[in-house]
Amino acid sequence: MGESNHGTPWVPILLRSAVAAAFGILTVFWQQPGEGVLGMAGGLYLLLTAVVLWPMAALAGGLGQARIRSLVLLEAALYALAGVAVLALRSAEVFCVAAGLALVVGGAVELYLWKTTRAAFLPARDWLITGVVGVGTALILLAVQLMGLGAHAMLGVTGGSAIIIAVALATSGLGARWDARQPAGTGPATTARQKP
Secondary structure (H helix, E strand, O other), X not given: OOOEOOOOOHHHHHHHHHHHHHHHHHHXXXXXXXXXXXXXXXXXXXXXXXXXXXXXXXXXHHOOOHHHHHXXXXXXXXXXXXXXXXXXXXXXXXXXXXXXXXXXXXXXXXXXXXXXHOOOOHHHHHHHHHHHHHHHHHHHHHHHHHOOOHHHHHHHHXXXXXXXXXXXXXXXXXXXXXXXXXXXXXXXXXXXXXXX
């Protein structure tokens, strides 16, 4: 069958999908979450999202995509700072501001990278969805805060967006995993890496 196409970047995609899925499922099954749950679960989600963005940045760096690497590291740093702030302060207001900033900036970064690098970097093809969901979630969180709907609504909004991200990235990651099993030189990742 030939040598496997190990350059297909499925692991970082599926890691992010798994984190989003775990958080999304938690929000569905938690009946009456208060600010403590929002602070703990939301803070961990933001922090773990930062952690799983690091392998994506490393992948981009390994492929000589310095601009992608730098912007993904910036996004990871924002998620990490937001996660620490939310875990430390545990209030709906802090979650709205910290998570909202991380989501809107991270979403904007992903939309920019989707527009400029999707032909050269396979994971960037997913960033249209994750970018739109990130920016949209930040705007909805602001509306929820202004309407005074509280922690339960904020957890529902971010959990719903996490489920969308999880499904989109799982589909993409499993497709990339399938490509990784194909002989070298036949998958889209190889073609994408060869473009300037």
